[in-house]
Amino acid sequence: MTAYSPAVDQFELDYAAARKSALRVNTITTFLFAVCFFSAAWIGGFFDMTDVTLANGERVSMWKIWAGLPRLGEYLFKTLPVLHWDTLGADIANWFWRWQVWLELLVETILIAYLATLLGVVGAFLLSFPASRNLAPNAFILNLTRRYLEIVRTVPELVWALIFVFCFGVGPLAGVLAIGLHATGALGKLYSEANENADMRPVEGIKASGGSWFDQIRYGIVPQVVPNIISYTLLRFEINVRASSIIGFVGAGGLGQEIRVAMSLQEYTDLSALFVIIFVTVILIDMISEKVRHKIIGLTGKGV
């Protein structure tokens, strides 16, 4: 063996050790991943088999997903409306035959989202200050508000809706409160992060000139975070429109009820019509909120 300098020998040793530890980490990770994968697949019934009757009457055992795919295609195909070029107007009118009811429900869906966003914004705005590390009056209040926000956003809207439908009765009131409560948690976190990223120098200036905690927040923090708040709020409004379009599944108002009814009565083309309505609405809201956001950010001269 040729004699190398001790530094090279040391390097070779270190390299071999690093390779060995990398191999060990990779083996363990692969093993853990495989365990997770197979247990998840087993619990989720991913590899389940099912019996299928073939076209020639023969019964065979088939992978469940493979067996379900043709049915899925069939289902999606049924939702497509029959449109002919020469009778296009009449066909579309036929497709959207319940448009009066749907339009009313669409307006209700948007209004639920609007009121819920308003509720969420007010709640989140008030709670975001005690929930920011740099502004909370003391650690107890900080932790209390943070836990509250975490809990209301971890429980999904639909679960809140189930609870509120019991408390407030069937209808949009329960939906508004459910989405509003969930939005409080989601927005509260984003707002408090905006507060934490704000420049603390204005706050210190106000404190030094004798401003109270409210003065510090009103004049030190709020002007800095308003553009962020508006942009998060507009994004949330769009999310809330989607949420309020399905909240009707549990009886809390909006278009969801119609989707559920269309599914259980197998009114396939209604489903695609409802989907088109929701899709177009969300796109429109997205476009309008983008415009509003740019305008407001342009006015205050601040980037988000």
Place this chain on the structure above:
Amino acid sequence: MDSTSEENAARQLVPGAFQTPLKTRLQRLAGWSAFVLLTGWCLWDFGFSPGRILEGLTRFGSVLSFMFPPYIWQTWKEWSEILKGLGETVAMAFMGTLLGAIVAFPLAFLGAKNIMPFSWLRLSARRGFDALRAVEQIILALIFIRAFGLGPLAGILAIAVSEVGTLSKLFSEAIENTSKKPVDGLKASGSGNLQTIRFAILPQALPVILSVILYNFESNTRSGTILGIVGAGGIGFLLADRISAYKWPEAWSIIFLIILTVYLIDGLSGFLRKRIIGQDDRKQN
């Protein structure tokens, strides 16, 4: 110069600081009254009334009071039902995110500006991702229940399909955000397209991609809890069942367990993310 003339000079210099123009004031007034009217109309239309709110809150208060003392399942049979539901939810989120990621990974290259030179293909791929994202997970779950029957398999596929939309978009952004320098280096030393992707793009994009996957796994655990309400497996079914039977103490215990599970997954994915990319630099809900 006395104070009046100083004031007048300032008035001329910045008139807006002394008096808001009538037009702006009217616009603001119109804006605020539209806001108040719309909100008032909504409140009226939805039947918000102090009496109804009070009655509902009293009911909610009594429902909340069932949280204490929390319901604890006594027998293993009951526990196994609850744990199976939680396990299904986590497994659905895991498999759904994984399948979504496997499909999204190749698709992401179609949507990345620095990989895909044909803009028509790139833009149509992007619109495709948007369309997949636009369908609510719960609607997808209802569709998949028709095709694959009740149970977690429908939930897995619902999560997977909506994840394809989300992950493809985020992955292609991760690919777009890579530095071009290693690519130039590899091209200069004569490597082909695939080699460039393998040795210049992927080493930069993979940590971000892994971290995105972990974030989505966590958010799918949250959103997957409701898929059971419509019958697509998981803890949501048990929760909806308890609520519709007015078994509130049990319902609150299930909600508490859901929160605990999400916390655990959150902690675990945070730990893994720190190991993979060194630090937690992305914030979202």
